[in-house]
Amino acid sequence: MRVVLGVAGGIAAYKACSLLRLLSEAGHDVTVVPTAAALKFVGAPTWAALSGKPVSTDVWTDVHEVPHVRLGQGADLVVVAPATADLLAKAATGQADDLLTNVLLTARCPVVLAPAMHTEMWDHPATQANVSTLTERGVHVVPPASGRLTGKDTGPGRLPEPEDLYAVCERELARSAAARTSTAFASADAAARGATTADVAGGGRRGDLTGRRVVVSAGGTREPIDPVRFLGNRSSGKQGLALAAAAAARGAQVTLVTSTPADLAGVDVVTIETALQLRDAVVAATAEADVVVMAAAVADFRPSTYVGTKIKKSHDTGADGSADESAPSITLVRNPDILAELVTSRGAASSPVIVGFAAETGDESGSVLDHGRAKLERKGCDVLVVNEVGEHKTFGADDNTVTILRRGSDESTEVGPASKAAVSDAVWDVVTTLL
Structure with a gap:
């Protein structure tokens, strides 16, 4: 796909070289558009050598090809990394004094901006107002990471690692491709019904969670028996991480509570066990x-007693030195029903929207969907995502098949087999109708 990589004039411009390589190696056609200031940090020969294309900062080079319009119009994604405070201000106010800012004005594809600057500049009300304006317009602004900045300074303002930015770009490209396919099918259907493309082409997903606070839980819990052993389950946490990433891509402020190691750009991660x-x-x-998604596979039980030292497999007993080969008994107690507690504490209020997950296996008492509908009624959450699990099903896989149920409705949404990223977007599509 065609990607425009904008590079503004910050010391983090060197990281954009790695992002360019990742995008190119994935098969994307990448055009680098640096600002004049960016070339003070990384020269034009470097960008030209890595991209295989000539590099320009102004609108006058190859003017007969009208690059200030053509590049934006033809791109599938525009990403600017780093995006300086100056670049954010120009983008928010619609200035167009060089090639990159012209591209931002003409682009009708997903736009990703990755700010990088000193903490004081990032925290300044002017910068935050510009970020809010851009986010409201559907631009995906990736919050900067915290860490070592120029010199001895540390704090928020560090450009996220190229691998994290690459993952954001791939999600945006995949979402854009899926949206075009969906619109094409919808347009064909509309034509068959005598409707117009305009009847089905309104709006999009980018930015539809802007200003919303989202909490997502992910992964399986581990309930310790002793310092070595624990009770757990097969959950990989991949679906929960995909849900968090999708929410962030759609503009939400996301807190991810997870037992699975995660480092997602724009997501606040809280690690638990x-x-x-x-x-x-x-x-x-x-x-x-505004929304809580309980995608974690929470253990139903935990040992009633934690043994502070490793439980031995056998113990010597008696004068003859014979070993006790019996296995220890472990008494279990119930863990709290977190989903039910969230519903109860919310009471009659409509916020937050609460989404549960039901990992089910069918049995003689009912099908997976039967158990899912019963759980929705029992828990009282607003949305329940039901999937069949088992060995070689769902857990650890990169794809999923789910049924999305809504409280008070007999209708359901079937999704999959599809990637967990696609399943995540389907879940958020349902949730946004409730906000």
Whole structure:
């Protein structure tokens, strides 16, 4: 796909070289558009050698090809990394004094801006107002990371790592491709019904969660027996991480509570291990949330007693030195039902929207969907995502097949087999109708 990589004049411009290589190696056609200031940090020969294309900063080079319009119109994605405070201000106010800012004005594809600057500049009300304006327009602004900045300074303002930005770009490209396919099918259907393309082409997903606070839980919990052993389950956390990433891409402020290691650009990650830790973290994050998605596979039980030293497999007994080969007994107690507690604490209020997951297996008492509908009625959440699990099903896989149920409705949405990213967007499509 055709990608325009904009590079503004910040010290983090050197990281854009790695992002360019990742995009190129994935098969994308990348055109680099630096600002004049960016070339003070990384020269034009470097960009030309890595991209295989000539590099220009102004609108006068190859003017007969009208590059200031053509590049934006023809791109499938425009990403600017780093985006300086100056670039953000120009983009927010619609200035167009060089090739890159002209491209931003003419682009009708997804736009990703990755700010990088000193903490004081990032925190300044003017910069934050510009970020809010851009986000409201559907631009995906990737929050900067915290860490070492220029010199001895540390704090928020560091450009996220190229691998993280690449993942954001791939999600935007995949979402854009899916949206075009969906629109094409919808347009064909509309034509068959005598409708027009305009009847089906309104709006899009980018930015539809702007200003919303979202909490997502992910992964399986581990309930310790002793310092070595634990009770757990097969959950990989991939679906929960995909849900968090999709929400961030759609403009939400996301808190991810997870037992699965995660480093997602634009997502605040809280790491937990046990069900009790997960409950505490989710409850704390939910105070101001608009949506809570309980995608974690929370253990139903935990050992009633934690043994502080490793439980030995056998113990010597008696004068003859004979070994006790019996297995220890472990008494279990129930873990809290976090989903039910969230519904109860919300009471009659409509916020936050609460989404549950039901990992089910069919049995003699009913099908997977039967158990899912019963769970939705029992839990009282607004949306329940039902999927069949088992060995070689769902857990650890990159794709999923789900049925999305809504409280108070007999209708359901079937999704898959599809990537967990696509499933995530389908879930958020349903949730946004409730906000």
